[in-house]
Amino acid sequence: MKKPQGLRKGAWSEEEDRLLRRCIEKYGEGKWHQVPLKAGLNRCRKSCRLRWLNYLHPNIKRGEFQEDEADLIMKMHKLLGNRWSLIAGRIPGRTANDIKNYWNSHLSKKLQSSSKKVTPNVDKIQVIRPQPRSFSSNTLSLSKFISNGQQLQQQKTQREQCDTMKHDRDQSMWWKDLILDDKDFNQSVCAADSNVLATNSGSKSTEAMPSENTMFQDIDVLWEDLLRTGFWIMDE
DNA sequence: AATTCCATCAACCGCCGTAAT
DNA sequence: TATTACGGCGGTTGATGGAAT
Numbered sequence: 001m002k003k004p005q006g007l008r009k010g011a012w013s014e015e016e017d018r019l020l021r022r023c024i025e026k027y028g029e030g031k032w033h034q035v036p037l038k039a040g041l042n043r044c045r046k047s048c049r050l051r052w053l054n055y056l057h058p059n060i061k062r063g064e065f066q067e068d069e070a071d072l073i074m075k076m077h078k079l080l081g082n083r084w085s086l087i088a089g090r091i092p093g094r095t096a097n098d099i100k101n102y103w104n105s106h107l108s109k110k111l112q113s114s115s116k117k118v119t120p121n122v123d124k125i126q127v128i129r130p131q132p133r134s135f136s137s138n139t140l141s142l143s144k145f146i147s148n149g150q151q152l153q154q155q156k157t158q159r160e161q162c163d164t165m166k167h168d169r170d171q172s173m174w175w176k177d178l179i180l181d182d183k184d185f186n187q188s189v190c191a192a193d194s195n196v197l198a199t200n201s202g203s204k205s206t207e208a209m210p211s212e213n214t215m216f217q218d219i220d221v222l223w224e225d226l227l228r229t230g231f232w233i234m235d236e
Numbered sequence: 237a238a239t240t241c242c243a244t245c246a247a248c249c250g251c252c253g254t255a256a257t
Numbered sequence: 258t259a260t261t262a263c264g265g266c267g268g269t270t271g272a273t274g275g276a277a278t
Contacts (some may be wrong), residue, residue: 010247011272049264050247085266100267101245188266 008042016041018127020048021056061093065102074107093219139162 008016023039029052032045041048054060065073071089076087084096084103091099 011246030264044248045263046249046265047247054246082267096266097246138249 006042007044007047009047016043017051017056017138020051024056050097054095057095060095061095065094065106069094070102070107073103074110077103077107094106 006119012020019041020035023035023041027034027038032049034046035041035045036043039048043051072091073087076090080086082100084100088094088096088099
């Protein structure tokens with residue numbers, strides 16, 4: 001489709017902010033394609049949405065990241081990789097863009113320097129990717145997971161199934177088939193962590209992803225820590 | 237005081253998945 | 258089934274300001 005010509009770009013003025021804010025207050029969030037017209041702004045829908053979500057939204061927290069926030073980001077990133085919107089969903093008041101910027105300007109360097117000190121031979125983050133939906137649709141939520149040993153057994157079975165399936169696929173790309181959104185977050189993270197528990201109980205398949213052993217050693221610690229800090233949002 | 241370098245972060249771009257038609 | 262429009266995401270860019278020279 002042809003792009004509309006003559007749309008304003010770059011930094012937002014106070015007047016534009018005021019117009020956008022007033023529009024959202026009046027009509028609510030969403031229907032972003034209508035926002036420029038309703039607000040009287042010469043901006044594209046994406047620009048309006050971004051400005052609202054990253055700057056004007058009333059719940060946005062300003063100022064320095066706290067130590068516990070940074071800590072949480074590090075842990076989440078270890079689990080999820082660059083899935084900024086998912087990480088942001090677990091840190092109240094911080095946007096995905098904030099977290100991404102903070103990661104790129106602070107934490108990635110911190111991580112680099114610490115990994116050089118501690119494990120000079122490991123220069124890559126091992127990200128646990130959620131399992132395919134075909135399996136995760138049956139995946140258990142964390143709370144049930146913890147409370148039910150039978151379900152743990154089911155997770156182990158799923159893990160084995162998944163490993164069998166992965167064998168026939170490009171091992172570095174298998175997770176790309178996932179269809180994942182915020183609604184699936186708990187499921188997917190729990191699915192990822194089912195791997196951890198499966199590992200702890202000694203059932204992990206020998207058809208493991210490359211470097212998985214070292215990954216799980218680290219994640220064991222992370223897992224304990226996340227449970228202790230009450231990070232997880234349990235299902236209903 | 238002037239210039240260069242670097243870090244930060246707001247904003248843009250291109251792509252993808254989904255829903256509607 | 259194919260096409261189109263929209264919302265949303267992550268990667269990247271560029272403006273800005275502060276530190277260093």
